[in-house]
Amino acid sequence: MVNAAAARRGAATAALAGLALLAGCGHDEPVAAAGRPLPELLCPDGPPAALRGAPVVVILLDALNPSFLTCYGGRADLTPHIDGLAAEGVRFTQAIAPAAYTISSIASLLTGVGVGAHHTWTWKPEGNHLPADLPTLAERFAAAGYATAAIVHSPNGSTAFGFDRGFQHFVDLWKVKRPYPRAEDCWPALDELLAARDERPLFLWLHILEPHEPYHPPDPWRGRLDPGYTGTFTGDPVQLWSIRNREVVPDARDLAHLRAEYEETIAYADHAVGGIRERLERAGLWDRAIVVLVSDHGEGFLEHQGLDHAGMGHGSTVYDEMIRVPLIVKLPRGAATAGAVQAQLVASLDLLPALAELVGAAPAGAARAPGRAAVATHSESHEVHRLLATWSLRDARWKYVDTPGHPPELYDLAADPGEQHDLAAEQPGLVESMRRRLAELAGADLALGATTGAEGPAPPADSPELQEQLRALGYVR
Numbered sequence: 041m042v043n044a045a046a047a048r049r050g051a052a053t054a055a056l057a058g059l060a061l062l063a064g065c066g067h068d069e070p071v072a073a074a075g076r077p078l079p080e081l082l083c084p085d086g087p088p089a090a091l092r093g094a095p096v097v098v099i100l101l102d103a104l105n106p107s108f109l110t111c112y113g114g115r116a117d118l119t120p121h122i123d124g125l126a127a128e129g130v131r132f133t134q135a136i137a138p139a140a141y142t143i144s145s146i147a148s149l150l151t152g153v154g155v156g157a158h159h160t161w162t163w164k165p166e167g168n169h170l171p172a173d174l175p176t177l178a179e180r181f182a183a184a185g186y187a188t189a190a191i192v193h194s195p196n197g198s199t200a201f202g203f204d205r206g207f208q209h210f211v212d213l214w215k216v217k218r219p220y221p222r223a224e225d226c227w228p229a230l231d232e233l234l235a236a237r238d239e240r241p242l243f244l245w246l247h248i249l250e251p252h253e254p255y256h257p258p259d260p261w262r263g264r265l266d267p268g269y270t271g272t273f274t275g276d277p278v279q280l281w282s283i284r285n286r287e288v289v290p291d292a293r294d295l296a297h298l299r300a301e302y303e304e305t306i307a308y309a310d311h312a313v314g315g316i317r318e319r320l321e322r323a324g325l326w327d328r329a330i331v332v333l334v335s336d337h338g339e340g341f342l343e344h345q346g347l348d349h350a351g352m353g354h355g356s357t358v359y360d361e362m363i364r365v366p367l368i369v370k371l372p373r374g375a376a377t378a379g380a381v382q383a384q385l386v387a388s389l390d391l392l393p394a395l396a397e398l399v400g401a402a403p404a405g406a407a408r409a410p411g412r413a414a415v416a417t418h419s420e421s422h423e424v425h426r427l428l429a430t431w432s433l434r435d436a437r438w439k440y441v442d443t444p445g446h447p448p449e450l451y452d453l454a455a456d457p458g459e460q461h462d463l464a465a466e467q468p469g470l471v472e473s474m475r476r477r478l479a480e481l482a483g484a485d486l487a488l489g490a491t492t493g494a495e496g497p498a499p500p501a502d503s504p505e506l507q508e509q510l511r512a513l514g515y516v517r
């Protein structure tokens with residue numbers, strides 16, 4: 041009898057393996073040199089003693105394109121709380137996600153492995169549950185004596201897909217808030233958690249939905265940034281689906297309005313971050329803790345219409361607006377890195393292993409993630425929902441895009457950060473070397489994935505509560 045989970049994995053793995061088979065041929069062009077590992081970027085002189093056993097709080101805001109944050113060059117005065125965190129921490133300007141959509145990126149963030157290694161590629165019925173024998177970083181923190189807790193607003197980051205493994209306390213807020221949890225809804229759950237905590241150091245994972253669509257924050261955030269707009273476009277999931285399917289075409293003014301609604305949602309998420317900070321300060325944790333702001337992927341607004349690629353929202357392309365994420369890491373008070381800006385390329389999936397190392401939670405002999413010369417990213421396709429449809433490889437300067445059925449694309453991010461001028465035809469040697477490098481990285485992930493053979497249960501795709509939430513968030517039409 042064919043095991044259903046194995047069949048699901050087999051189909052997706054075959055697509056990835058096709059990419060890996062491309063390794064080992066073609067010209068050799070120099071690839072970018074590897075940068076320093078993430079722990080060294082955070083603590084260049086090695087972790088100080090005060091970091092050992094420090095509380096760790098990770099705040100993940102879903103679908104946050106960093107270029108909209110004030111501290112990353114976005115609208116003035118939009119995100120005072122996140123900007124305040126950046127002033128106390130290290131702000132990474134080139135942090136790249138492993139996937140352009142939630143479930144696969146979260147699986148990588150929580151395990152520290154690439155997309156090919158964890159089998160958790162889609163919330164759809166052909167998808168999979170996190171393999172039971174793939175270690176999670178929450179398990180690592182728990183084994184080191186941490187109290188591990190999560191408050192999760194998104195079904196795609198939840199128990200539904202096995203992401204609670206290693207967390208002693210896991211609040212699936214999406215199951216109790218209709219139509220979906222608001223950013224502020226984490227506050228009571230956080231109050232409860234902090235009141236009940238014991239002497240153990242805390243590892244806390246907060247996955248908040250905003251600014252994920254719909255771009256409809258509560259009052260007074262909603263409608264304040266573009267009150268003069270008289271058009272019909274609004275950031276609700278039904279209309280965003282119509283844009284993705286090209287049933288309606290927003291003009292430049294409409295897109296400016298959609299961006300303003302997205303910014304309003306970001307401002308509301310920033311307000312929630314302020315409330316989280318207040319609570320951590322009241323509990324005496326803020327100054328002692330490592331506090332991180334990160335996202336699972338970015339968000340696009342049809343930046344690549346002219347290149348015949350859709351790109352509204354996320355998950356459909358691997359251009360930077362969908363794969364570059366904010367990453368801000370505040371170390372305990374007194375760290376020499378406060379206010380630093382770090383421009384080296386980093387992979388967001390290296391975050392939790394790096395933090396585990398810095399606080400002394402890595403097991404003896406654990407391999408450290410190397411510095412990254414390049415980061416591979418996967419995207420699904422909103423048009424045909426193919427598994428493993430598109431991949432990119434991004435180094436500090438170049439972006440290579442591999443889409444089945446399309447010619448390869450190559451962009452010089454230094455000269456063309458908007459990725460509007462495809463140079464693949466002019467740089468065939470570089471295209472070939474980046475394709476080989478991508479195939480090597482994908483092959484390494486596949487090899488690791490082949491060792492995690494446990495057949496986790498299929499996700500509950502037919503659960504009415506999951507379907508309701510997925511519809512509210514624009515995943516299901």
Ligand SMILES: [Zn+2]
Nearest residue numbers: 102103142336
């Ligand atoms: Zn997401």
